[in-house]
Amino acid sequence: xxxxxxxxxxxxxxxxxxxxxxxxxxxxxxxxxxxxxxxxxxxxxxxxxxxxxxxxxxxxxxxxxxxxx
Numbered sequence: 001x002x003x004x005x006x007x008x009x010x011x012x013x014x015x016x017x018x019x020x021x022x023x024x025x026x027x028x029x030x031x032x033x034x035x036x037x038x039x040x041x042x043x044x045x046x047x048x049x050x051x052x053x054x055x056x057x058x059x060x061x062x063x064x065x066x067x068x069x
Contacts, residue, residue: 001049006056014057021050 009017025046028039 001052003052003056006052007059009056011057011060014053014060018050018053018057021046021053025050 006014025043028043028046031039032043
């Protein structure tokens with residue numbers, strides 16, 4: 001998912017998506033540990049998307065802190 005599209009989400013949606021991604025990553029890790037390598041590409045993609053979501057969440061947090069000053 002592109003960062004521009006992620007920036008359109010509000011804080012609650014970002015948190016919900018991050019939680020969902022964490023659960024998916026956990027499931028994929030478990031599958032891979034059981035020997036199913038089909039999820040490797042999906043796992044890598046999810047990790048990158050999660051990092052993008054976390055980056056946007058941090059940007060919003062910093063912007064809110066800057067406005068509060």
